Amino acid sequence: MGQSMSFGLTQFDVDELIAYSKGAFTQQEIEALYKRFRALDRGRKGFITADEFLSIPELSINPLAKRLAYLFESINFREFVGLLAPLSRAASREDKLRCMFSVYDVDGDGAISEEDMEIVLRQLAGSSLSDEELKSIIAKVMRTAGVGERGLTFPDYKAALEGLEIDLHVEVPIED
Amino acid sequence: MASAVRFKDQGAAGNGGLHRTSSGQGYGLRSLKNKTFSRGDLPAFAAEQEMQGQESTKVMQLAVDEAVVLAEREGAAQHQGNVLADVLDISSPLNDAAAAIVDDSFLRCFKTLPDDPWNWNAYLFPLWLMGVVVRNCILFPLRLIMLLLGFVIFVLGFAVVGLLFKGHRLKQAERWLVQFLCRMFVVSWTGVIKYHGPRPVPQAGRVWVANHSSMIDFAVLGAYSPFAAIMQLHPGWVGLIQKRYLKSLGCLWFNRTQAQDRTLVAQRMREHVHNPDSTPLLIFPEGTCVNNEYCVMFKRGAFDLDATVCPVAIKYNKIFVDAFWNSKKQSFTAHLMKLMRSWALVCDVYFLEPQNRQPGESAQQFAERMQRIIADKARLRIAPWDGYLKYYNLGEKHPDLIEKQRRVFSEAIRQHAEPAAASA
Numbered sequence: 026m027g028q029s030m031s032f033g034l035t036q037f038d039v040d041e042l043i044a045y046s047k048g049a050f051t052q053q054e055i056e057a058l059y060k061r062f063r064a065l066d067r068g069r070k071g072f073i074t075a076d077e078f079l080s081i082p083e084l085s086i087n088p089l090a091k092r093l094a095y096l097f098e099s100i101n102f103r104e105f106v107g108l109l110a111p112l113s114r115a116a117s118r119e120d121k122l123r124c125m126f127s128v129y130d131v132d133g134d135g136a137i138s139e140e141d142m143e144i145v146l147r148q149l150a151g152s153s154l155s156d157e158e159l160k161s162i163i164a165k166v167m168r169t170a171g172v173g174e175r176g177l178t179f180p181d182y183k184a185a186l187e188g189l190e191i192d193l194h195v196e197v198p199i200e201d
Numbered sequence: 202m203a204s205a206v207r208f209k210d211q212g213a214a215g216n217g218g219l220h221r222t223s224s225g226q227g228y229g230l231r232s233l234k235n236k237t238f239s240r241g242d243l244p245a246f247a248a249e250q251e252m253q254g255q256e257s258t259k260v261m262q263l264a265v266d267e268a269v270v271l272a273e274r275e276g277a278a279q280h281q282g283n284v285l286a287d288v289l290d291i292s293s294p295l296n297d298a299a300a301a302i303v304d305d306s307f308l309r310c311f312k313t314l315p316d317d318p319w320n321w322n323a324y325l326f327p328l329w330l331m332g333v334v335v336r337n338c339i340l341f342p343l344r345l346i347m348l349l350l351g352f353v354i355f356v357l358g359f360a361v362v363g364l365l366f367k368g369h370r371l372k373q374a375e376r377w378l379v380q381f382l383c384r385m386f387v388v389s390w391t392g393v394i395k396y397h398g399p400r401p402v403p404q405a406g407r408v409w410v411a412n413h414s415s416m417i418d419f420a421v422l423g424a425y426s427p428f429a430a431i432m433q434l435h436p437g438w439v440g441l442i443q444k445r446y447l448k449s450l451g452c453l454w455f456n457r458t459q460a461q462d463r464t465l466v467a468q469r470m471r472e473h474v475h476n477p478d479s480t481p482l483l484i485f486p487e488g489t490c491v492n493n494e495y496c497v498m499f500k501r502g503a504f505d506l507d508a509t510v511c512p513v514a515i516k517y518n519k520i521f522v523d524a525f526w527n528s529k530k531q532s533f534t535a536h537l538m539k540l541m542r543s544w545a546l547v548c549d550v551y552f553l554e555p556q557n558r559q560p561g562e563s564a565q566q567f568a569e570r571m572q573r574i575i576a577d578k579a580r581l582r583i584a585p586w587d588g589y590l591k592y593y594n595l596g597e598k599h600p601d602l603i604e605k606q607r608r609v610f611s612e613a614i615r616q617h618a619e620p621a622a623a624s625a
Binding site: 067 | 286294303305530590594610
């Protein structure tokens, strides 16, 4: 009685989350992320809304903020960890690529169609690029990557970025 | 395509400068992760741009253009026009986003200290429990009764002096009553407040500025010497007091989100400060409550009045209770209840040496200098953010900040567009 619960995760939860993140995060990092999650989650709902994400000023000026807010809409802590894991330095190249692919794959059908690419590139490049330029760039990408009817599938995407270092390296600040 | 846009403080003028990092890959605002809280980062840049208008915009644009030219040159040299890598590798904005998601320097300014009961073991527990009972069942009702009594006297007193006195005498009596109410508030938290430095006296051409943790700051200062404050108009009983009673002190209020309100207040503020008869004017230039660990950007309104600025540093001791009012999580009434159920509110108030704007110093620079003076005394860390970001979305308010990053990206991939399309 009166004892305050300082931490809401059991060792079992933490172990499970570390496994879920494929070892991308350590226990300390999971703890820090949990604190962060609870700070972002106003009113202890157990999930985070897009608005709460966009209330982070540094995120709200990200060119991809809208797309990311959609991915991060109403996620619980497990999903939060799952979405951040591929962005850490410790994640495998495969996972990093899959994460970038999923950002590109707007309709989530497993292939980046021209429309998908147009939506993402429009967010990245803004209005200074004309429609014709954008279309021709997309056409060039599709042509160079040599894609099929559905668009750029994950194997295509992986092959396209073959040999390029994928520099995703988020670090979770650990409090002492 | 190795171009990162960086906003950095450049020289004494503090013009937002754009720097490219040649080492970093991709485009993005890496420096936004300002762990060191260097000044002149993004919000300061935005403020400067607002202030200096076109001049700084031009500087920025030139810098962006330069970055873009370099990015193109480098991109051409490195990838030899690898369209796939340029278009498909979106690691840079994702890094920026992830870094902001796991930790940002803004929300840290508004973190409440969690309650930490010291009921650690078998012999501390009964002691702690006794404390809980005393605080909640004895102290709290007594304090509440006292505060309500104070309120009754205050309201009746106001009616009576309104009938008895006129003009200057009335004003004096009302000031006294407000000070009385502030004292009752302080008593209701058993405020242990140490005031350091000379007691402020009304004087034309002076304005007092303080850091802000909660609306109780007003009572803490008002119990010592009556102040008129610039405040946000609140709903409920607080608003009633503001409208009906604090008006006599010359308190000004506004709606934070209404720009026209702000211009009007700026004008009235100036009149108030230069009127020798008025109550000393107190301004909280942060414009919002911060957790007394950080100090967010000082808005320059208070420093643009041609007045001597008297800094006041307020430091709360969080040993019994955290005096930060987190208005997003708690109503003001709940906040007061929390304070009234604690043992005591321990606080130091420092009245520091008045400062004048130096020749050649802009209002913004003056504001920053005063912020440093207050932050040093109250042991606060300076964060470069505008506290109003609590109420609006940075991206929506300053779309140009996104647009700049987008331009760099679009320049980087434009080289892959078909020449025919580019000219069309």
